[in-house]
Amino acid sequence: MASRVPCPHCGLRPKEEFTIKGAALPRPAPDAGEAAWIEYVYLRENPRGAYDEFWHHTSGCRRWLVVSRNTLTHDVYGARDVALGGETQP
Amino acid sequence: MRDSALMRRPAVASEPVRCGDLLLEAPGGSILQLLGKAGATPPSDMSLPEVAGASPGLRNAGPGQWFVVTDRELTGPEIDALAARLAPSLHVVDQSSGRFRIRVSGAPSRRMLAKGVALDLHPERFPVGTATSTLVGQIGTNLARTGQDSFELLVLRGFAQSLWDDLLLMSREFG
Structure with a gap:
């Protein structure tokens, strides 16, 4: 598990300050059909390797971030604010 | 209230x-929370004469948000006046209690x-x-x-x- 996360607003912070929501997937169009929406809501890849996830900095700036990390090596590649962008590397 | x-x-x-x-x-x-949109600029010292003396009087609390801390307890009218000065870009919430x-x-x-x-x-x-x-x-x-x-x-x-x-x-x- 990634232990220190480079928050674009707060700097390097321990993972205890964050709440993890899950995979950051592109949202289907409203009329994309039932199959696409079932996949978006329920189905997850659980990849071994690079993974993008929504992390909420609950005990810090309270912003939603997308954290890019590696589930195999525990490397953290970077994090960006969902609404504001601004990628930061560890 | x-x-x-x-x-x-x-x-x-x-x-x-x-x-x-x-x-x-x-x-x-007193502790006041200032709520703005992410990316809002912090208020200048000119608009916050109440914080004189406390250091720092204006404290970062995330993008577009700050705490104003004063050593003296502010009165209701003083807080209302501060809120009027900072509107509409920042909302003021009294968090002293x-x-x-x-x-x-x-x-x-x-x-x-x-x-x-x-x-x-x-x-x-x-x-x-x-x-x-x-x-x-x-x-x-x-x-x-x-x-x-x-x-x-x-x-x-x-x-x-x-x-x-x-x-x-x-x-x-x-x-």
């Missing part, structure tokens, strides 16, 4: 505590806080005047450096006694 006669009780019923060189106090005063202010001072304060804070509190990384929201142990806190060896913590009222007791425990080795 502020004009009604509310019973005021301190969140922590404790006098200042000294542990060797460390001093723990509850300075009181919602949050509790704790001051830690003395030479070992950084070493004491390091037991519960996962931030680098070296003066080069966390200089005087900076503030940020973080965890002290498991308790969410806004931590500000008010001097080389002094810090202030803003904590939700319901957690104030817990945090106070934790800080006393963390201070025990120094006194």
Whole structure:
């Protein structure tokens, strides 16, 4: 598990300050059909390797971030604010 | 709401505590939260004459959000006047009863806080005047450096006694 996360607003912070929501997937169009929406809501890849996830900095700036990390090596590649962008590397 | 006669009780019923060189106090005063959109610029000192004396009076609490901390307790009309000056880009919420202010001072304060804070509190990384929201142990806190060896913590009222007791425990080795 990634232990220190480079928050674009707060700097390097321990993972205890964050709440993890899950995979950051592109949202289907409203009329994309039932199959696409079932996949978006329920189905997850659980990849071994690079993974993008929504992390909420609950005990810090309270912003939603997308954290890019590696589930195999525990490397953290970077994090960006969902609404504001601004990628930061560890 | 502020004009009604509310019973005021301190969140922590404790006098200042000294542990060797460390001093723990509850300075009181007023705490206001400023809420703006992410990317909003902080208000200038010109628009916040109330914070004169407190350092830092304006504390970062995330993008577009700040705490205003004053040593003197502000009156309802003063807060309303401040809110009118900062509108419409920033909203002002009086948090004086919602949050509790704790001051830690003395030479070992950084070493004491390091037991519960996962931030680098070296003066080069966390200089005087900076503030940020973080965890002290498991308790969410806004931590500000008010001097080389002094810090202030803003904590939700319901957690104030817990945090106070934790800080006393963390201070025990120094006194």
